[in-house]
Amino acid sequence: MPELPEVETIKETLQDIVGLKIEDIKLFKPEYIRCWQNQPDAYVGRRFAAVSRRGKFLIFDFEEGLHMVAHLGMSGRIYLESRGAELEKHVHVVFSFSNGQELWFQDARRFGGLWLIKEPREMFTAMGVEPLSSRFSSSYLTPLLKNRRVAIKTLLLNQRLISGIGNIYADEALFKARILPNRAAGSLQPKEIHRLVRAVKQVLRAGIEQRGTTLRDFQDGYKQKGQFQDYLKVYGREKEPCFDCRQPILRQVINGRSSHFCPCCQK
Ligand SMILES: [Zn+2]
DSSP: OOOHHHHHHHHHHGGGGTTOBEEEEEESOGGGEEEESSOGGGGTTOBEEEEEEETTEEEEEEGGGOEEEEEOTTTOEEEEEETTOOOOTTEEEEEEETTSEEEEEEOSSOOOEEEEOSOGGGGGTTOOBOTTSTTSSHHHHHHHHTTOOSBHHHHHTOTTTBSSOOHHHHHHHHHHTTOOTTSBGGGOOHHHHHHHHHHHHHHHHHHHHTTOOOSSSOOOTTSOOOSGGGGOSSTTOTTSBOTTTOOBOEEEEETTEEEEEOTTTOO
16 A cells, blocks of 8 residues: 555656646546545646645645545556557546646555545544654654553554554564564653654655555556665565564564564564
């Protein structure tokens, strides 16, 4: 599933369409649009004004105050193609631009979607802090962990507390912070909370630097794979030796999510 670094990478590549005018919109699967506050026709003839990100969502702004929000779900892809290219499977929506480029929204498993929405901020009122912002700090996290028995891994995935972290980067951050994923959140000591905040920021930044993690589906707006899969320390490495201590990496399902950790390096 695309997480913050993958969505950020797509956002960066889509800066190239800012300023282009939409000539046509094709809906092959109208139900892929989750919210119809605006009709698709309203976007035709408008220019893209900006593309930004909030958590795992992309926000597209158009001229004259029109907006669209996109979520990639489990396997969604958003990428540029040339007009006339043979339509690929599972492409549900196509935007055509006046310069001959097209933006394709593809999603084989259809957990993602598009929201043609008037006020995108309304969608994000209950969303947690951006982990790369200065608001995500030990002083933010400490009261959230207090007396909580929930596993720290589960808490990191809670989008209402922190937005954009998914399974891969949660496992990697906990390894970097030397904290076991099933530790009760309330048991973390101040030093550990400090290490965790730093580790979350470091792994997300490294993920962005490597243009995301491609295990199966992920690609950027130009259909290029990410490279962070080559830097994973624990995720997907069950039974392989820990790079630091050579103990085999273990996998454990925590609250329904596959979690990978080193039983020796993480406490
Ligand atoms: Zn180890």
